[in-house]
Amino acid sequence: MREQRMAVSVLALLTLAACGTDPGSGAGSGDGSGAVRDEVPVTGVHWNVSSLTVGGRTTEAPSAAHVAIDSTGKATGNLGCNRFTADVEVDGDTVTVGPGTTTEMGCEKDVQQFEKALGSAFSGKLEAAVAGSGDARTLTLTTARGDSIALTSEPPAPLTGTAWKVTGLASDGVATSLPAGTEDTAHLTFGEDGTVEGSLGCNSFHGKAEAAGSTLTFGPLSSTRKMCPGPRMKLERALLGVLEGSTTYTIGHRSLSLTAKSGAGLHASAPAARN
Incomplete structure (x- = not known):
């Protein structure tokens, strides 16, 4: 370009x-x-x-x-x-x-x-x-x-109460696209009570996610157990690799990035809030 x-x-x-x-x-x-x-x-x-x-x-x-x-x-x-x-x-x-x-x-x-x-x-x-x-x-x-x-x-989007749509993945800081055909399938919402719920691209999930400073600590997640087409299952496995244990997060206006200790990460966006 x-x-x-x-x-x-x-x-x-x-x-x-x-x-x-x-x-x-x-x-x-x-x-x-x-x-x-x-x-x-x-x-x-x-x-x-x-x-x-x-x-x-x-x-x-x-x-x-x-x-x-x-x-x-x-x-x-x-x-x-x-x-x-x-x-x-x-x-x-x-x-x-x-x-x-x-x-x-x-x-x-x-x-x-x-x-x-x-x-x-x-x-x-x-x-x-x-x-x-x-x-x-x-x-x-x-x-x-x-x-x-x-x-x-x-206004910037708050961490809690926002329906974050997963828009990309990351590995050791390098951004990658979602598997083909999985756009608009994965999302997550954090609650004020330290919970998280959403969709992994195939199965819905819920669990604990406590925020402290720039760290989000996830507890074990519970999810449904449907079988979906290959790309959706691939996305689900990738997201489960991010949403575990202690992760770092950053919010830039209406974008969210999560990075796990393994280097795996995800990028998500909030809905526009135009007047």
């Missing part, structure tokens, strides 16, 4: 500014009127692109379109099909996005058109406005032409 340099003006969101009325509160510089603009932190937030408005016409974004900003000023995400990365700068409520990189995957025609329009809108200086609080925030980026990008914050 080739990467192409392009001026992706992707969501420049390190810290966005909102006007304050108390000159003694928050941080920021005065605007000459005695007011101080407080900085609104948006780093570490997963922003879904909701829609794009160009020339007065609003188009709903593909479900994959999103951006996340780290503390170093790097924006990463997805334009709808292709992934991107770009550097950003913020001055008050003005956001400037520098040149970045994007992948060049072939996508559906309508998604390609959206990506092209989004790439054009994410250029030059953008005016940023944030509304709401906590996990219910919206972000609007407006171009000098009056076009705008609407985004919503999406």
